[in-house]
Amino acid sequence: MASHKSREPTLTEQARRAQLIDVTTRVIAEHGYAGASLSRIAGAAGITKAAVLYHFRSKDAVVRAAYEHALADLVDHVGGAVEAAGVEEAPAAYVRSMVEYLRDHPHHTRVVVEALSDDGGERHPRERWGPLADLMRAARRARGLRTDLDLRTAALVVGGGIDAIIAEHLDHPDYDPVAAAELLVSMLHRVLLSEHG
Structure with missing residues (x-):
């Protein structure tokens, strides 16, 4: 999992990160920071929590990116x-x-x-x-x-x-x-x- 961090993200990875930032923005707007769990972000994006963590190391990281x-x-x-x-x-x-x-x-x-x-x-x-x-x-x-x-x-x-x-x-x-x-x-x-x- 750490190996992809040392190289430039692919276009697909960049698109997924942008989607996660967008989804996280919407989740925070609707539920506040406390309600923006990894599960809720993953569900809104239609992916698993593990997939979110592939792109961002933690909930705090994806929230910070948003x-x-x-x-x-x-x-x-x-x-x-x-x-x-x-x-x-x-x-x-x-x-x-x-x-x-x-x-x-x-x-x-x-x-x-x-x-x-x-x-x-x-x-x-x-x-x-x-x-x-x-x-x-x-x-x-x-x-x-x-x-x-x-x-x-x-x-x-x-x-x-x-x-x-x-x-x-x-x-x-x-x-x-x-x-x-x-x-x-x-x-x-x-x-x-x-x-x-």
């Missing part, structure tokens, strides 16, 4: 939107694209939320607020505004707003996260990117 896949897709989406927006509008693009992605990918959202609440403190807080604070600093600099504000707290507040919007949408699907994101962007522009900020 989380990393969801996070990578989110980062790619938000990064593309931020880059397309330009420096001055990057913070607004960050908020809009984050909410848009999480609204459109509820299974990925559940995986990310589950992983963040069950990570045992592995993620450093700056990984969450740092990129947005950097975007705010660059936007203020591009507008010729002061950059010595407490952008850490500003990013935490905006990030918390994003989290709250998504949580509300997950709990109440009729809640409009796009309208909420626009309100958050409006507040961001008025307070954080104004001459007096």
Whole structure:
């Protein structure tokens, strides 16, 4: 069983791993981390637990792969939107694209939320607020505004707003996260990117 780990996976193995990541994402979204047993993942994929373990050494490994896949897709989406927006509008693009992605990918959202609440403190807080604070600093600099504000707290507040919007949408699907994101962007522009900020 260990010999296949030292070589490049075949196309069939790559496809099976991708399928298992997809299935695991769905299982976590529907049953939470605790309910995402190897048996449930294997059953949803239509294979045996041994077949899952052929591709991933443990439940934690396949769950970690699902989380990393969801996070990578989110980062790619938000990064593309931020880059397309330009420096001055990057913070607004960050908020809009984050909410848009999480609204459109509820299974990925559940995986990310589950992983963040069950990570045992592995993620450093700056990984969450740092990129947005950097975007705010660059936007203020591009507008010729002061950059010595407490952008850490500003990013935490905006990030918390994003989290709250998504949580509300997950709990109440009729809640409009796009309208909420626009309100958050409006507040961001008025307070954080104004001459007096």
